[in-house]
Amino acid sequence: MIEQNYRGYLLAAHPKRPDPHLRKGVMLVLDHDSSGAIGLQINKPFSNNVSFNTVMNTVGLPNPIDQPLYNGGPEATNRIHVIHSLDWYSSSTTKITDQIGVSNDISVLAAISEGQGPEYFRVVAGFARWLPGHLDGEIIGEDPWNINHTWTFIPADIDILFGLDDIDQWHKIIAESGRMQVSTWF
Numbered sequence: 001m002i003e004q005n006y007r008g009y010l011l012a013a014h015p016k017r018p019d020p021h022l023r024k025g026v027m028l029v030l031d032h033d034s035s036g037a038i039g040l041q042i043n044k045p046f047s048n049n050v051s052f053n054t055v056m057n058t059v060g061l062p063n064p065i066d067q068p069l070y071n072g073g074p075e076a077t078n079r080i081h082v083i084h085s086l087d088w089y090s091s092s093t094t095k096i097t098d099q100i101g102v103s104n105d106i107s108v109l110a111a112i113s114e115g116q117g118p119e120y121f122r123v124v125a126g127f128a129r130w131l132p133g134h135l136d137g138e139i140i141g142e143d144p145w146n147i148n149h150t151w152t153f154i155p156a157d158i159d160i161l162f163g164l165d166d167i168d169q170w171h172k173i174i175a176e177s178g179r180m181q182v183s184t185w186f
Contacts, residue, residue: 003136003140005032005033006029006032006037006135006153007029007030007031007032007096008029008096008097008100008155008156009028009153009155009156010026010027010029010042010154010155010156010161010169010173011027011029011039011139011151011152011153011173012025012026012151012152012153012169012170012173012174012177013025013026013027013150013151013170017150021044021071022041022128022150024167024170025041025043025170026041026042026169026170027039027040027128027151028040028083028100028156028161029135030096030102030127032135036129036130036131036132036134037129037130037134037135038127038128038129039073039128039130039135040070040072040073040081040083040102040124040127041070041071041072041073041124042070042072042083042122042124042161042169043165043166043167043169043170044070044071044166045068045069045070045071045166046068046069046070051066051067051068051069052065052066052067052068052069052123053066054069055069055080055123055125056109056113059106059109061110061113062113063112063113064112064113065112067122067123069123069124069125070122070123070124070125071124071125071126072124072126073126073127073129074128075126075127075128075129076127077125078125079104079126079127080104080109080123080124081102081103081104081123081124081125082104082108082109082112082118082121082122082123082124083096083100083101083102083121083122083124083161084100084101084102084103084108084117084118084120084121084122085100085101085118085119085120085121085158085162086098086099086100086101086118087118088108088111088116088117088118088119089101089103090103090108092105096156097155097156099158100156100158100161120158120162121162122161122162135151138150138151139151139152139153152173152177152178153173153177154173154176154177154180160172160173160176
């Protein structure tokens with residue numbers, strides 16, 4: 001049984017996390033239940049000249065927008081997920097919050113190509129998976145000052161998700177999480 005459901009939360013990784021691919025990473029949790037959790041890392045673009053343009057060329061669509069392709073995690077790195085504002089959706093869109101959805105079929109890419117897609121979007125390849133209880137253990141941990149306490153969190157916010165990039169997202173989540181924690185003390 002999970003103590004808190006982190007679906008729809010942004011997680012910021014510990015700056016000294018042992019895994020360098022996740023260190024100072026930001027995850028959007030898509031699913032979290034007793035069978036485990038799935039998330040997309042959203043703040044680390046691929047650095048090997050792979051971009052959103054590469055994806056669009058691969059599926060044969062023109063690309064009017066130049067933006068990075070983010071490394072979502074180590075699993076299914078050939079699978080594309082588009083995190084987007086809910087001003088656009090299709091039958092395959094999964095609503096994550098009242099403002100944020102995820103689509104992973106070609107309809108969202110076609111809509112973006114035609115200038116009719118969501119106002120805000122971020123394209124991610126791959127995902128991260130936690131086994132049952134692992135995400136809870138990484139967040140709660142036995143000692144919150146220990147390196148094994150590797151994530152801090154806030155509810156997903158459209159402005160942080162789409163308005164900030166890379167390390168700025170990470171810093172903002174750390175700051176907001178601290179404010180949330182302090183507000184519970186009073």
